[in-house]
Amino acid sequence: MRPGRFTSAVRSPRLTSRLGIALGVAFAVCFVTGVVSHLVQHPPGWFWWPSRPVGLYRFTQGLHVATGLATVPLLGAKLWSVYPRLFTWPPIRSLAHAAERASVAVLVAAALFQVVSGVLNVARWYAPMPFFFTSAHYWVAWLAAGALLTHIAVQLPVVRDALAPDTAGPNGNEPPRRGLPITGAAEPDHDEPAHHGRPTTGTAEPDHDEPAHHGRHAADAAEPDGGGLSRRGVLAAVGAAAGVITVTTVGQTVRPLSGLAVLAPRLPQVGPQGLPVNATATGAGVAELVRDPHYRLALTGTRQSLSLDLPALAALPQHTADLPIACVEGWSASGRWTGVRLRDLVALAGDDPDDATVLVESLQVGGRYRSATVPPSHTRDPLTLIALRLGGEPLHPDHGYPARLIAPNRPGVLQTKWVGRITVLEGR
Template identity: 55%
Template structure:
């Protein structure tokens, strides 16, 4: 007789029901690819990975992120000065601040070119991994990465073309395109950094971790890979240094002799200054030299002043830089009438913004707005002379605006009219 306690007859105790956890749809893997597609760069082992590593990609990404951050901040400053939103304010002092920020913007952007090329070289095997995307979440991540790479390439390429003043090659409005692409690229960069934060932290922690013993063959492979990674770092750093030395002289005058690749020489041009837009290019050669030229200051007591009348006002001299958005800058000695004296003579209040209109009939910057703080600054002049000589026609004869801490495109040449800003 079998006892009731025989384990074979014992009914197992039932466990509470626990439904199986389902994988979210965005995490479900895609089906494997068909074998015929595993060809070319998608074939296993088609791309050599020597020298490439997670650590190399992480460090290049950190350097690239730092450089892009500097470019973004300095670029936003330049855009804010030229197209100021209501909340933006830019000081008149120090007089060379814009010269520093824009010089840093262009120098950092140019030095970023070898960094970006190295980063793309380090990670481009991932572009041909199979399957291209593993799941819906991975597809979103790689789509964001596509925006980041495309935006970064566009920003650097268009920036280089703008620095070289090759506007015809671009065929689009550079300031707007550069500005909005910067925001798109920054958004993609933030998402990418968040996605790679764990990897970067792991790489940084492993930097000082003691190495473990390896078999002889593995140790040799690791040594070769380590040497290659070091070579990549040295090559990228050297390339960035060469690019900087070869271009930064257009901003830092002591390095002008080493800047063989600089698009502009700040000491070459009429009266020792470069010219971006000549009088002939602006179409003002006739009107600027006509004896009937009059500067109109529209105010409660309107003024119509010939150049001789402007020269009869008290003259003041200021040492101020011309700093261009293309990155070059140069200091010069300007002599002319204080703008605030003309505004006071015309009865214009000291707390209003004014617009400065050029004789040129076309161009995005033929009219510039001068905030009240700049209009009333004692260093803001309607210059009649440059470096103790009569102002050259290409530099704005019969008179031009020169104000402290302003981009060159806003230092209006061939001034024809001044009035209160609407």
């Protein structure tokens, strides 16, 4: 908190505003796609999600994770640009100022939580998170969104002024600006009175930390004393870092870029039968159950119940569909699946597949996603299968042998593996 502690001449309201706009856009994309993902996984009664196009969820979730990873350098640069304002003295000048700083603290904390927990989830490293990631990530996203909207409302005049066209006077000099957004909360000028003479301990940083620049272009190109990156250089470096992160991870979703995905925790072609898996049969505790020669699929309709072994399932009309497995961690991979249409099984149980809600349950005993509800939009879709084969071969145990659900436009956690029971909840 000593005066003159922060000596970088690169920081400015203009730089911070530009970083803030980029970060705000990235957060908005993450928020919208994240809310969509949460609603698809945990649908309330009013929510409807289509079965087509088949790759819609693949796109939205891939965009969510790619944009979230790109915010890592953006958020770091934004916090760096406003770092001196975290140490202004006195820390609270009025009730309004206290409320503003509290809202900024909430925004910073929520943003850091979202980025850090999202990266840990992509890496499937849950030990540092003693909570259910999905729920925590979702609700903190709303907290971050509210804090961000409040912050934008407060800081909009500062950003507008910082990004305004050239306002240089007749002598070509741009009037000095003292406001510096803090993630950015800029303190208005009247909160920072000019100090004549040498500042004393406890005052705001001296003017040489926020120099006046001559003209907008000069301000953008300004370099700190002793050399280093200019403001344009900072923006270019942050943009390059975000681009490198995107290119080296998006290959886990975009197959042509898979060779560049050196930072991606999953590659689309690595895994049993050429597809990745998260949960294995051994890890799910079903390795012995899936090899049981007496396996039966219990099919329960609203009018009758059936028990089907593998030969009986294989004797039903078989259909093939090319569908992706799209995981919430951002990776996705397409496979050629063959099996029985879910709508045919519903009809076999005596129910109307065009209006049937179906519960699909796994042989797995525990786990949050051991069962999944299939709404009518997916039940009636001819691409929704109880798959028995992948790529023309019987399913690998880690891909759900003896039978698994595969449906269009659904997250991987809802594509139930090791199916043991199908129940028609509604279908009259």
